[in-house]
Amino acid sequence: MNDIYSPVNEKEVSDFIYECHKDSSPIEIIGNNSKKIGRVIQCSKTLCLENINGIIEYFPEELYIKVKAGTSLEEIENTLDSKNQTFGFEPMDLGFLYEGKSRGGTIGGVVACNLSGPRRFKIGALRDHLLGFKAINGSGEQIKSGGTVVKNVTGYDLSKLVSGSYGTLCALTEVTLKVLPKYEYQETFCIYGLTHNEAINFFSTAMDTSLEISGACFYPADNTGFFRLNDVKQNNSILSLRVEGPKTSVQERIQQLRKIFVASDYSVLDIFQSKAFWNLSKNLELFKNINEIVCKLSLPITNASEFLSKFSNDIKYFIDWAGGLIWLSTKDIETISKMRIFSVKNNGHLTIYKSDDNYRRTEEFLTCGDTNFKILSSKIKKSFDPNLILNPGKMYAGI
Amino acid sequence: MVLHLPEADQKILDNKSLIVKELNRFTCNVLSDNDELRPYETDGLNVYKQKPLAVVLPENTKEVSEILKYCYQHNIKVVPRGAGTGLSGGSLPLKDCVLMSMGKFNKILEKDFKNRCVVTQPGVTNLAITQAVQDQGYYYAPDPSSQLACSIGGNIAENSGGVHSLKYGTTTNNVLGVEIVLIDGTILRIGGKHLDSEGYDLLGVFMGSEGLLGVVTEATVKILKKPEAVRAVLIGFNSIEDAGSCVSDVISKGIVPAGMEIMDKPLIIATENYAKAGYPRDVEALLIVEIDGTASEVEAMIQKVLDIAKMNKASYNKASNSDEERMKFWKGRKAAFSACGVISPDYICMDGSIPRNKLADVLGYINQLSKKYNLRVANCFHAGDGNLHPLIMFDSNDPKELKKAEDFGADILKYCVKVGGVLSGEHGIGVEKRELMCEMFNNNDIQQQLSLKKAFDKKNLLNPGKVYPILHRCAEEGRIHIHKGKTKFPDLPRF
Ligand SMILES: Cc1cc2nc3c(=O)[nH]c(=O)nc-3n(C[C@H](O)[C@H](O)[C@H](O)COP(=O)(O)OP(=O)(O)OC[C@H]3O[C@@H](n4cnc5c(N)ncnc54)[C@H](O)[C@@H]3O)c2cc1C
Ligand SMILES: Cc1cc2nc3c(=O)[nH]c(=O)nc-3n(C[C@H](O)[C@H](O)[C@H](O)COP(=O)(O)OP(=O)(O)OC[C@H]3O[C@@H](n4cnc5c(N)ncnc54)[C@H](O)[C@@H]3O)c2cc1C
Numbered sequence A: 001m002n003d004i005y006s007p008v009n010e011k012e013v014s015d016f017i018y019e020c021h022k023d024s025s026p027i028e029i030i031g032n033n034s035k036k037i038g039r040v041i042q043c044s045k046t047l048c049l050e051n052i053n054g055i056i057e058y059f060p061e062e063l064y065i066k067v068k069a070g071t072s073l074e075e076i077e078n079t080l081d082s083k084n085q086t087f088g089f090e091p092m093d094l095g096f097l098y099e100g101k102s103r104g105g106t107i108g109g110v111v112a113c114n115l116s117g118p119r120r121f122k123i124g125a126l127r128d129h130l131l132g133f134k135a136i137n138g139s140g141e142q143i144k145s146g147g148t149v150v151k152n153v154t155g156y157d158l159s160k161l162v163s164g165s166y167g168t169l170c171a172l173t174e175v176t177l178k179v180l181p182k183y184e185y186q187e188t189f190c191i192y193g194l195t196h197n198e199a200i201n202f203f204s205t206a207m208d209t210s211l212e213i214s215g216a217c218f219y220p221a222d223n224t225g226f227f228r229l230n231d232v233k234q235n236n237s238i239l240s241l242r243v244e245g246p247k248t249s250v251q252e253r254i255q256q257l258r259k260i261f262v263a264s265d266y267s268v269l270d271i272f273q274s275k276a277f278w279n280l281s282k283n284l285e286l287f288k289n290i291n292e293i294v295c296k297l298s299l300p301i302t303n304a305s306e307f308l309s310k311f312s313n314d315i316k317y318f319i320d321w322a323g324g325l326i327w328l329s330t331k332d333i334e335t336i337s338k339m340r341i342f343s344v345k346n347n348g349h350l351t352i353y354k355s356d357d358n359y360r361r362t363e364e365f366l367t368c369g370d371t372n373f374k375i376l377s378s379k380i381k382k383s384f385d386p387n388l389i390l391n392p393g394k395m396y397a398g399i
Numbered sequence B: 001m002v003l004h005l006p007e008a009d010q011k012i013l014d015n016k017s018l019i020v021k022e023l024n025r026f027t028c029n030v031l032s033d034n035d036e037l038r039p040y041e042t043d044g045l046n047v048y049k050q051k052p053l054a055v056v057l058p059e060n061t062k063e064v065s066e067i068l069k070y071c072y073q074h075n076i077k078v079v080p081r082g083a084g085t086g087l088s089g090g091s092l093p094l095k096d097c098v099l100m101s102m103g104k105f106n107k108i109l110e111k112d113f114k115n116r117c118v119v120t121q122p123g124v125t126n127l128a129i130t131q132a133v134q135d136q137g138y139y140y141a142p143d144p145s146s147q148l149a150c151s152i153g154g155n156i157a158e159n160s161g162g163v164h165s166l167k168y169g170t171t172t173n174n175v176l177g178v179e180i181v182l183i184d185g186t187i188l189r190i191g192g193k194h195l196d197s198e199g200y201d202l203l204g205v206f207m208g209s210e211g212l213l214g215v216v217t218e219a220t221v222k223i224l225k226k227p228e229a230v231r232a233v234l235i236g237f238n239s240i241e242d243a244g245s246c247v248s249d250v251i252s253k254g255i256v257p258a259g260m261e262i263m264d265k266p267l268i269i270a271t272e273n274y275a276k277a278g279y280p281r282d283v284e285a286l287l288i289v290e291i292d293g294t295a296s297e298v299e300a301m302i303q304k305v306l307d308i309a310k311m312n313k314a315s316y317n318k319a320s321n322s323d324e325e326r327m328k329f330w331k332g333r334k335a336a337f338s339a340c341g342v343i344s345p346d347y348i349c350m351d352g353s354i355p356r357n358k359l360a361d362v363l364g365y366i367n368q369l370s371k372k373y374n375l376r377v378a379n380c381f382h383a384g385d386g387n388l389h390p391l392i393m394f395d396s397n398d399p400k401e402l403k404k405a406e407d408f409g410a411d412i413l414k415y416c417v418k419v420g421g422v423l424s425g426e427h428g429i430g431v432e433k434r435e436l437m438c439e440m441f442n443n444n445d446i447q448q449q450l451s452l453k454k455a456f457d458k459k460n461l462l463n464p465g466k467v468y469p470i471l472h473r474c475a476e477e478g479r480i481h482i483h484k485g486k487t488k489f490p491d492l493p494r495f
Helices: A010-023 A073-082 A095-099 A107-112 A158-162 A196-207 A247-260 A271-282 A301-314 A333-345 A357-362 A371-384 B010-014 B016-026 B034-040 B061-073 B126-136 B152-158 B202-206 B240-252 B265-275 B295-311 B323-334 B336-343 B356-373 B399-418 B434-440 B443-456
Strands: A027-030 A045-048 A055-059 A064-068 A130-137 A142-146 A170-178 A185-192 A213-219 A238-245 A265-269 A293-298 A316-320 A325-330 A349-354 B054-056 B077-081 B097-101 B108-112 B117-120 B175-181 B187-191 B215-222 B229-237 B259-264 B285-293 B314-319 B346-349 B377-382 B387-394
Touching: A010 A027, A010 A045, A010 A130, A010 A170, A055 A073, A064 A073, A073 A107, A095 A349, A107 A170, A130 A158, A142 A158, A142 A170, A142 B443, A158 B202, A158 B443, A185 A247, A185 A271, A196 A213, A196 A238, A196 A247, A196 A301, A196 A316, A213 A271, A238 A247, A238 A271, A247 B295, A265 A271, A293 A333, A301 A316, A301 A325, A301 A333, A333 A349, A371 B187, A371 B202, A371 B443, B010 B016, B016 B054, B016 B061, B034 B054, B061 B077, B061 B097, B061 B175, B061 B215, B077 B215, B108 B126, B117 B126, B126 B152, B152 B215, B175 B202, B187 B202, B229 B240, B229 B295, B229 B323, B240 B259, B240 B285, B240 B295, B240 B356, B259 B265, B259 B323, B265 B323, B265 B336, B265 B377, B285 B295, B285 B323, B295 B314, B323 B336, B336 B346, B336 B377, B336 B387, B346 B399, B356 B377, B356 B387, B356 B399, B387 B399, B399 B434, B434 B443
Parallel strands: A027 A045, B054 B097, B077 B097
Antiparallel strands: A055 A064, A064 A170, A130 A142, A130 A170, A185 A238, A185 A265, A213 A238, A213 A316, A293 A325, A293 A349, A316 A325, B108 B117, B117 B215, B175 B187, B175 B215, B229 B285, B229 B314, B259 B285, B259 B377, B346 B387, B377 B387
16 A cells, blocks of 8 residues: 555645646545445545534524535434434445444545435435535635535535546535435335346336335345344345335325235334344445445336346345346456446446455446546546546546 | 627627528537527626527537538537526527527436436426326426426526425436537437436536537436325415525424525515416515425324424414415415516526525525615525525616626625535526636636536537636636645736
C-alpha cells in the first residue's frame, strides 16, 4: 500500500488535490476502506476522508441532516435514532459482504456508491435523498450544489451526478441528506413455496393494489437458512411483503393481503421479526462468508422471469424491489459474461459488488453497452477532473 | 423591457433564407414568416418577447437529430420549446435561433401496466398521461397547476412539481428513462423501464436542466395506483404564523400528507371571488391538507391533523365529505393565477424555496416589501415543502411598474437564499432569475456547472443565455483559478 494522507479540513483536501492536479498524479479516494468496490486502480497516493467528520447541523423538524462526509454511517444513524428518525433509502451495511461483520463505512462512501435498500422502489434511491453537497473537484477547487430544501431547480442537479460516481468526480467533504420520521409500526406478510415465475406474478398482484407495500423480496428455497426467525418457515421459498405505517393501518392492510392471498401458505412476521428480516436481507447476509463473485442486476420487471429461467441453476440469488432487482453470486466467470450479454440486450444493468482483485484488475465493474454513453461519461469526468486524477479507472477502464 | 441576451450573429441573420431552405430538407414543418413566428415569441413569462429566426416542428427523433446536427455544424443556436407555459422564460427565443417546438411529438407510445410505466413522446400534456391510465386505476403523480397545457418535455426540463409533490415527489422522482438528442445530433437513451442504471446518473442531472443539455424526444414515466381513500380539510387561522407552525408540527409528527398548501388573505379573497370554492373570508391564512391511504388511516390522520391545528389556534375547519367537495376545495387554489389575472392587469409569480420554519418570517418580509414598492401581492405556498409562490401584481402599461415588480421579486428571492432557501423550487431560473444565481453560488460553483454544460454542448449553442448570468464577468469565458485566496484581480466583482 502507498502512503495515506488524511486531511482534517476542506482546505487541506483542496491543497492536496490541487498539488496532485498540477502534477497529474492519480489519487485513490477512500472513506474508511470498508468496500472493495469498483475496479482495482493504481495510484501513487491515497486520500482518506475519514477525519473530515462530524455532524454539522440536524434539524429534525426540517427533515434534513448536514454532515461532514467522513462521518460514520453508524454515528449518523444513532443520531437520527435518538429523534426517532431514519434515512428513507435504508443504506446497506456492506460490511457483512466484505468482512462477514458490520461495517457501514463513512457517509461519503455510501453516497459515492448510491447504496439504496429495499424501500427503493417505493421511496426512491439514495440519489433522491441527497439535497446538497460540498466537495473538492479534480482541480482542487471547492464546489457546492443544491441546498437543504427538497424543492430546488436552481442550476444543474449535481447531487444526482455525484451519487453513485464512486469518487471519480470529486472528493465529497459535506453532504445534506433528507431524513424521515420512523414508521410507527410494520409487519411482513410471507408467502411460501412459490417458484420464481409465480413470485414475479405475485409481486405484480401485490403492487397492483393501493396497499403501499414498502418491501417486496423473494428467496428461493435453498437460500433461506440464514433467516432464523420464529415465524419464518424453513426449507421453503419465501416471498415477503413489508407493510409500514400507523399500527391500525398496517393491520388493516395485512388483513387485505390475507384476503388476496388466501389460497397460499403464508405467515405474518410481527414488528420485531419484520425489522430483523429486512435488516438481514438489506445487508446481503445471504452472501456472507462466501467466496464468489457477487453482483447486482437491475432489470425491467418483465425481463426478470426470463433471466431466472436462463440462469437460476447457475447462481445463488434473491429478488428485491418487487422484481426490479436481482442480487446474485456465482463462482463462474463464464456465467458472468453470459449474464452481461443478457443484461445489455434487455436494458438491464449488471454491477459487480464483490470479486477477487484479479477479476477487479482485468474485468469491467459496470456493464455498459452504449458507446455514446461512455463518450459522454468521459467528457463529464473531465469536466470535474480535467487531469483524470480522482480514482482513475475505478468505474470504467480509461475514465 | 430590455433584456440582455447573447449577441445575435449577424452572419446567421443574413443567411436566414438559406438556413430556412436547408431546414426544409430535414422536416416539412418550418415556419419563417413574421406572422407564423408570432405565437412563439414568448412563453408564460410574457413580459419578454422575441421572434426567432425560424421555427421547426420536427415529427420524429431522426428529424430532431438531423436538424440539431445541421445547426451544430453551422453554429446556429437552438431553443427547445414544449407548450410554452414556462414561467421563467426558458423557451424565450433568441433573434438568431432556430426554435424547436416539440408540439408534434404528441403521442403516448405505450402503456405498460406490468412494469407500471408509460412511454410517451415529450409533447404530450401532463394531464393526458393520467387520463390515459386512469381507467385502470393508475395516475401520473406530479401535477403542476398548468397540467392541462404543459408538456412532459417541459416538465422534465423544469423538474416541475405540483400540490402532491410533498408525498410523491417532483418530476425527477417520477421519470424512469428518456431518449435525448444532444446538440451534435447524438441520440442517447438513458434509463428505461428498470429502476437504477449504473454509471453517472445522466437521467438525474438532465431533470431540471432547462433545455440546456439536450432535447427530450421520449420519456418513460412511472405510474402509481390510485390510493384507496382521499380526503381534504380546510383549516383557517387568524395569523400566518399559526398556519406556518401548524405545518411544521404536522410534518415533524411524521405525517406525510399528499398535499399541504397555504394561501394568505389577499389570495383567499381573490380566489373565492373568482372560483367560489367556499373558503372562509374572515381568516388571515387558509391551509388545505389532503391525506390519502386506506380508509381508516385517512380518518385517523385527518383527526390528528385537526388536533394539531387546534393546538395552533385554528379558527375554522371543514373536512371534505365527498370527492366533489374535495375537488371544490382545490378549485380555488388551482385557480390562484387566473384569479390574480382578474384583479390585476399583470402579475409575476415568484418561486423560492425556504426551510418550512421560516414561512412566517419570509411572509412578514414580503408584506413589508409590498408596502415599500407599493405593489399588491398575494401568496400561495406549497407549504409542506417550503415552496413559495408570491404573485406580485402590477400594470405593465406603466414601464416603471414592471421594473418595480422585478425588483420586488428579486428582493424576495434574495431573502429566501438568506434564510437558507433557494431561488427556484419548480419554475426554473430561465432568463428571469439568471442574474441572481450569484446570490447562491460563487465563481467555482458556477464554473463547475458551465464545465458540465460544455461536456454536453461544447459550443454553447443549446438554449444559451438561460440559467447562467451573462452580465457578470466571471461567467463570460474561461476559468479563474482562485487558489489560496490569490487571484489576479481580487477586487473585481465576481461571484
Ligand atoms: C487491507 C486492505 C487491503 C487492500 N488491498 C487492495 C488491493 O490488493 N488492491 C487494491 O487495488 N486495493 C486494495 N485496497 C484498497 C480498497 O480496496 C479500495 O480502497 C476500495 O475499493 C475503496 O473503497 P473503500 O474501501 O475505501 O470504501 P469506502 O471508503 O466505503 O468508499 C467506497 C467508494 O466511495 C468512494 N468514496 C469514499 N468516500 C468518499 C468521499 N468523501 N468523496 C468521494 N468519494 C468517496 C471511494 O472512492 C469508493 O469508490 C485495500 C484496502 C485495504 C484496507
Ligand atoms: C398558470 C400556470 C400555472 C403553473 N403551475 C405550475 C406548477 O404548479 N408547478 C410547476 O412546476 N410549474 C407550473 N407552471 C410552470 C410551467 O407550466 C412548467 O414549468 C412546465 O413544466 C413547462 O412546460 P412547457 O411544456 O410549457 O414548457 P416550455 O415553457 O415550452 O419550456 C420550458 C423549458 O423547457 C424546455 N423544454 C421544453 N420542452 C423540451 C424538450 N422536449 N426537450 C428539452 N427541453 C425542453 C424549454 O427550452 C424551456 O427551457 C405553471 C405555469 C402556468 C402558466
